[in-house]
Amino acid sequence: MPSETIAVLGTLSGVLIGGFINYLASRSVKNHEWKLALAKEQSTIRHKLYAEFLVETQRLVVQAREEKISSLADLNMLNGKFAEVSLVASGMVVEAAKKLADYVITSHSAQPAKEVADFFKLKEAFIAVARQDIAEVLSGGA
Structure with missing residues (x-):
């Protein structure tokens, strides 16, 4: 009996330890996948926002010429895109965006442009x- 009990306890402990290791590994993989998906989503949002901001500044500069x-x-x-x-x-992106927005506003008030x-x-x-900001988001730096 004792050898059968030891065999059952050994098997049960092996299953529990294996299950625990599998749980930790799965959790780690899922956590990593979640972080990658979040970084990709954030970079996509930033990419779209930065492009829209550039399009609007370009449009207003062209308008200032006419x-x-x-x-x-x-x-x-x-103003809305700058706020976003x-x-x-x-901070570096905001500073560069501020200079770009200032230029656009000045181009509409200065004579000549x-x-x-x-x-x-x-x-x-x-x-x-x-x-650089988007690359940092993708690498997990932001």
Whole structure:
């Protein structure tokens, strides 16, 4: 009897230990998959937001070359996108976005409009920090 009891207890302990190890491994894999999915979702959201912000700044700069805005309400879309960028982006991205938005607003008030080259330098700086921000999100740094 004792050898049968020992065999049963040994088998039962092996099953319990194996089940516990399997649980830990599955939990770790699921946790990793969840983090990757979250990072991908966050990077997709940021990518879309940064692109929309750039499109709006480009549109307003082109508009400034042809005609100035007639109402501050024309800046609502830019202000909204800047607010969203401020909420989700890193400090470097927000700073670059602020410079870009300032340029856009100034281009509608200054006579004559500033050099287009200045806009493209600011735009490239924003794109560089936005790409870095998205890469950090994907690597799990944010």
